[in-house]
Amino acid sequence: MKTFKWAVITSLFFALVSIVPGHSSAKFQFSDIPTNKEYYEQVHYIADLNIVNQADKFNPGDKLTRAHAAKMLVIASDNQNMSVPSTQFKDLKPGTEQHNFASQAVALGFFNKQADGSFKPNEFIKRDEMGYALSKAFKLSEEISVEKPLMLRDMKGHKYAVQVNGLYYGGVTQGDAGNFLPNDYLTRSQFALFVARALNDTYKLPVKLPEQTSRTYFAKVVTGGDLLNVRTHPAVTGDVVHKLNDGDIVEVLGENGEWLSILINGKNGYIHGKFTKEVGTETPSDDDVAVDEPEVSEPEVTEPEIEEPEEEIVPTPSPTGLVGKVTASSLNIRKTASTSSAIVGKLSAGQKVDVVSLDGHWAKINTSSGTGYIHKNYLKLINKTGNPLNGRIIVIDAGHGGKDPGTSSNKMTESKITLNVAKRVEARLKRAGAKVLMTRSNDSYLTLEQRTNFAKNNYAESFVSIHVNSASPAAKGTEVYYDSSTNPNAAESKKLAAKIHNNIVKSANMADRGVRDQRFYVVRNNNVAAVLVELGFLSNAEDYKKLASDTYAEIYAEAIYQGLVQYYSED
Structure with missing residues (x-):
């Protein structure tokens, strides 16, 4: 429940004593609100808080005016005792109740003074203006994002979309069949419901978050040659922020009905699931045949x-x-x-x-x-x-390659960077006596399944996949991933990830983004200590200079090598 100042707590205490959700026994009852109405408790709740006057009738079906809304929101937000600003309205007389509450509401940012200098106190208020005022009064704005997409379809592109999105995720409203109806007028009973929900968690609606699964995997785009739209939220009303080619492989972070939440170039978006197949389930082509599993x-x-x-x-x-x-x-x-x-x-x-x-x-x-x-x-x-790496079978996986260059910037591709670093790691491991297996030693394409099967077929004892990241220009640093969902050597993977991560951060002076547990395909489909290294962000100017540098390629390679040495040196 929200915190109230002492002036309101006393009346709230008596309101809660007299009104218990599901079994109201208020001291008084509006004669025009039967007990079976959905808003019965909420109307009497705000009446007990003196947000509305206790009178014979409430007139629940009447349209709400701007003057009514201003008064209710000023009191509900506990601002009725603030000094009355000397705001002049051409249609309100100073010193009157309507003028005082209107002046306070405008000063608090709930409403705007009209361009002609009026407040229009008797004008009926529409749902969009009400949404804005409620959002300001209870600080419920919510930026539209992949995690919290705009679920009320008809608010897309509306100037108050962020404010109404806040009401949705604040449990104040779920609209009508997925729409907010911003141009409809609001009734007094509807407003009472909204105010009660904003004030008291007891009355809040359960928030329907996007139904995302925790399963992450990689999927291949299968469109028969067409482009596939990536949208801002799981609906065809979402803005198109990217287009995928037939055959592209993307990381799937979760599922929301028929829509898949994906990571593309370090950013989130949604694609329709019917145009994809999980990597490993599609029928391979002649030049993309999966390696047989070991017997x-x-x-x-x-x-x-x-x-x-x-x-x-x-x-x-x-x-x-x-x-x-x-x-x-x-x-x-x-x-x-x-x-x-x-x-x-x-x-x-x-x-x-x-x-x-x-x-x-x-x-x-x-x-x-x-x-x-x-x-x-x-x-x-x-x-x-002897050397702790002598005789160890270690797979080094240079991410991407061939028709899949990965992320890129200024003609520098992820596949080129990862291969450059991987070869330098290979050279160091060979000098130490390790049996090094490279998933690729040139600019060739392998499926994710081929990479993990390669490790299994060659009796790998550890697996290191090398990648670089991309996101907003501000994002930078190194992060190393392991998997605990299906990889039976999760604990060992985490230890190896920590060793490599700490060495890269220290040696290359990278921002520390941590060691993370995530279901990337190549780590979750391995059964030995397996890690995925994200060296840095090509999209960040500072990281880019390092990733594009042969000097830093040596530093990254040495750090990965030292991480393996330290891991195999520990009993």
């Missing part, structure tokens, strides 16, 4: 059991110096490298084992009863001697 069963992860394992696992040292730290809550040990093989024990999260050898997705380990096999995806492999 391996479901991950060897089981839920922890209450009872102790039948066999205590006592690893014996191996000569390789390679240790595996379990990243799953419970991991099966198999007799042979097969999911159909007998389970001979279990390992718990954080437990370490000496690794004898690696073969594809399987790690051979020593146990007290001999050797066993565990699924490598659920181990963080740590070298106890």
